[in-house]
Structure formats: structure tokens, C-alpha cells
Amino acid sequence: MNQFAPLSIARNYSFASSTVAVLRRQSFLIRALGRGIHHKVDSTIGSIMQETEADAVSIIRAITPTLDPTRHKGQAGRIAVIGGCREYTGAPYFAAISALKIGADLSHVFCTKDAAPIIKSYSPELIVHPVLEESYSVREEERKQVSVKVVAEVDKWMERFDCLVVGPGLGRDPFLLDCVSEIMKHARHSNVPIVVDGDALFLVTNNLDLVHGYPLAVLTPNVNEYKRLVQKVLKCEVDDADAHGQLSSLAKQIGGVTILRKGRSDLISDGDLVNSVSIYGSPRRCGGQGDILSGSVAVFLSWAHRDSVAADRNPTILGCIAGSALLRKAVSLAFETRKRATLTTDIIECLGRSLEDISPAR
Ligand SMILES: NC(=O)C1=CN([C@@H]2O[C@H](COP(=O)(O)OP(=O)(O)OC[C@H]3O[C@@H](n4cnc5c(N)ncnc54)[C@H](OP(=O)(O)O)[C@@H]3O)[C@@H](O)[C@H]2O)[C@@H](O)CC1
Numbered sequence: 001m002n003q004f005a006p007l008s009i010a011r012n013y014s015f016a017s018s019t020v021a022v023l024r025r026q027s028f029l030i031r032a033l034g035r036g037i038h039h040k041v042d043s044t045i046g047s048i049m050q051e052t053e054a055d056a057v058s059i060i061r062a063i064t065p066t067l068d069p070t071r072h073k074g075q076a077g078r079i080a081v082i083g084g085c086r087e088y089t090g091a092p093y094f095a096a097i098s099a100l101k102i103g104a105d106l107s108h109v110f111c112t113k114d115a116a117p118i119i120k121s122y123s124p125e126l127i128v129h130p131v132l133e134e135s136y137s138v139r140e141e142e143r144k145q146v147s148v149k150v151v152a153e154v155d156k157w158m159e160r161f162d163c164l165v166v167g168p169g170l171g172r173d174p175f176l177l178d179c180v181s182e183i184m185k186h187a188r189h190s191n192v193p194i195v196v197d198g199d200a201l202f203l204v205t206n207n208l209d210l211v212h213g214y215p216l217a218v219l220t221p222n223v224n225e226y227k228r229l230v231q232k233v234l235k236c237e238v239d240d241a242d243a244h245g246q247l248s249s250l251a252k253q254i255g256g257v258t259i260l261r262k263g264r265s266d267l268i269s270d271g272d273l274v275n276s277v278s279i280y281g282s283p284r285r286c287g288g289q290g291d292i293l294s295g296s297v298a299v300f301l302s303w304a305h306r307d308s309v310a311a312d313r314n315p316t317i318l319g320c321i322a323g324s325a326l327l328r329k330a331v332s333l334a335f336e337t338r339k340r341a342t343l344t345t346d347i348i349e350c351l352g353r354s355l356e357d358i359s360p361a362r
Pocket residue numbers: 087088089090091092167168169170171172198199222224225287288290291
């Protein structure tokens with residue numbers, strides 16, 4: 001079945017101010033809550049589900065905005081990454097720079113004070129906010145006050161963001177994760193789409209209410225993160241013989257969030273259809289590819305939510321399909337020349353060509 005047939009998106013749309021963007025996201029929420037679920041009975045296994053290889057190329061072409069000289073800075077997307085701590089500075093950088101390379105106008109990183117100068121030194125393109133604090137730097141009696149300050153620092157920007165990526169290189173410090181929980185609640189209150197990755201998946205797996213029932217949330221688990229989610233939510237082990245059915249049940253149990261299960265094929269579901277993206281990437285599994293994916297999904301989510309997508313297609317799903325396909329194509333381009341030496345930075349360098357081959361800039 002051609003999943004893409006009913007989709008029509010006006011490519012020449014005009015971008016809206018952040019307030020209008022918020023209203024649009026609200027109207028999507030209303031549509032998402034009212035949307036019916038279409039099932040097909042798979043008679044061979046008797047379970048109710050649908051699956052399909054997504055027509056990713058058409059989806060990317062449809063949701064990538066044209067480069068319009070009348071637009072101003074910010075209208076092609078403002079992304080924020082919440083992540084970066086003493087141990088990890090690469091992951092938030094990979095996510096944030098990928099968003100810019102794909103076409104977002106502005107990319108922010110909210111990280112700990114230790115991580116900020118390092119991330120800034122990787123690139124002058126990123127707007128880096130040294131606002132997060134870990135337990136070791138805050139006395140017990142100051143925690144409440146510091147937490148309020150941290151959340152306020154992010155909150156003053158919140159309405160301007162088209163998407164948050166929470167988790168790449170965040171670490172697992174309990175105080176830091178408490179602050180990030182509050183940031184996620186504020187993002188949800190402002191109807192900002194959230195891509196939950198890396199250590200934020202650890203946080204969310206233990207605090208499902210943070211995303212339960214929020215259709216603008218995307219979880220992007222790798223093999224370990226998926227296993228933990230399945231064990232926690234479905235109270236069983238991962239069953240690869242019923243990969244699609246299990247993914248669909250998991251998304252449904254978390255109230256219709258979208259899950260992008262990373263692997264040999266990326267599987268994407270909001271509890272309704274299961275879409276797969278199997279474009280060949282490479283046999284190289286260097287760390288950081290998931291971070292590129294989170295930045296890529298964030299950009300396509302922000303584009304997909306900007307205009308009226310087909311009423312019966314979830315723009316969050318479309319953003320995930322586009323983000324996954326673009327990354328996988330970039331991986332294959334990087335591997336063509338770099339082979340075993342392929343690194344995350346090589347893949348990032350191929351993001352532009354990957355998109356250009358599919359949706360040329362005019
Ligand atoms: N260049 C960079 O900066 C990159 C940084 N990266 C960043 O690394 C972070 C972890 O992501 P990952 O993908 O390694 O997590 P994953 O496969 O679940 O873990 C593997 C094993 O390690 C363990 N473990 C992990 N963290 C732990 C902790 N804080 N404390 C204790 N245990 C911990 C974990 O144990 P478990 O949770 O199963 O108990 C599992 O067995 C995340 O922030 C990511 O963004 C990557 O994006 C790559 C590039």
C-alpha cells in the first residue's frame with residue numbers, strides 16, 4: 001500500500017510567527033486526539049496491526065520547505081538540544097549541528113557549565129547556554145532555588161522553539177534529571193514537540209507521566225533503551241518475532257506517543273500503523289549516529305508541524321520517517337568514501353548532499 005497517497009502539503013507555504021506556530025501545534029493536538037485508528041487484521045498471526053515500508057523520498061520532498069527569499073531567520077526552524085555534561089560533549093554537538101546542516105536556522109544547546117566552553121569550541125554556529133547543574137556543584141539546601149533558576153533560564157526561550165531534543169549526552173545525575181523533568185513539563189505545557197533520546201529515555205522510562213498521552217513526543221530508543229522501555233511498560237522481554245505488534249502496543253500503552261525504534265530497519269509507530277525505514281546505511285556502528293538522528297528528526301518534525309498535513313496522517317510520524325531516511329542515506333554516502341574509518345563527523349558532512357539529492361534547493 002502506498003502510505004503517501006493521501007498526503008498533500010502546500011510546499012510554498014509561508015512560515016508563521018512563534019505564536020501562530022503554537023496555535024498550529026494546538027490544533028494538531030486536537031486533531032490527533034480525534035483521529036480514528038485504522039487497523040487491518042493480519043490473518044496469519046491473528047494480531048491487529050498494519051506495517052509498511054514508508055515512501056520516505058516522497059515524504060522528504062513534501063515536507064522540506066522551499067528556500068524562499070522573503071523568509072527571515074528562524075522561520076526554517078529553531079531547535080534546542082538539552083544535553084551535555086562533564087562526560088559527554090560530543091552527543092549534544094552532533095544533534096545540534098546536524099539540525100543546522102539539514103536546514104534549521106538556529107540551534108541552541110542547554111548544557112552544564114563544564115560542558116559549555118567545550119561545545120562552544122567545537123562550533124561558533126551553536127548558541128550554547130551553560131545553565132544546567134549537576135549534584136556535585138550544588139549544596140543540598142540550595143537545590144530548590146537552583147532548580148527554579150535553571151528551569152526559568154530555559155523557559156524564557158521555550159515559546160520560540162519549534163522542537164526540543166532532550167537527552168543526548170545528558171548523563172544521569174539525579175538533580176540534573178529532576179531539573180530536566182521540569183523543563184519537559186514546561187515544553188509540554190507550551191505544546192513544543194519533544195524528541196526524547198539517550199539519557200532522557202532513562203529518565204522517561206522511570207517517569208512515564210512525562211510523556212504519557214503527549215502526541216508531540218517522539219521516543220528514539222536504541223537496542224538497550226528499547227529493552228528497558230519494553231520491560232518497564234509491557235512487563236515482558238523484547239520479542240523480535242512480533243516486533244511490529246510489540247512496538248505498536250508499547251506506543252499505545254504510553255498514550256499514543258511516537259516511538260522510533262532504531263536498528264537494522266528503523267521502526268516507527270504511534271500505536272496505529274508501523275512504518276519501517278530500511279534504506280541501506282552502512283555496517284559501521286560508530287557512536288553518535290543516534291545523536292544525528294535526533295537532530296534530524298527534530299528539524300523534520302518542526303517542518304511537518306508547520307502546515308496542514310493530510311488530516312489522516314500524523315505529522316510526527318512523517319517527521320520521523322524523513323529524519324531516519326535522511327540520516328541513513330547520509331551514512332551510506334559517508335561510508336562510500338570513508339569505509340571503516342567512517343566517523344560521526346563524516347556522516348554530518350554528508351547530510352547536506354543527502355538532502356540535496358532528494359530535494360534539491362532552488
Ligand atoms: N561522543 C559522545 O559524546 C557520545 C555520547 N553518547 C551519550 O552516551 C550516553 C549513553 O548512551 P549509550 O548509547 O551509550 O547508552 P546505552 O547503549 O543505553 O548504554 C550502554 C551501557 O552503558 C550503561 N550506561 C550508559 N550511561 C550510563 C550512566 N550515565 N551511568 C551508568 N551506566 C550507564 C548502560 O547501562 P544500563 O542503563 O543498561 O544500566 C548500558 O549498559 C548518552 O548520553 C548518549 O547520548 C552517545 O550518544 C555516543 C556518542
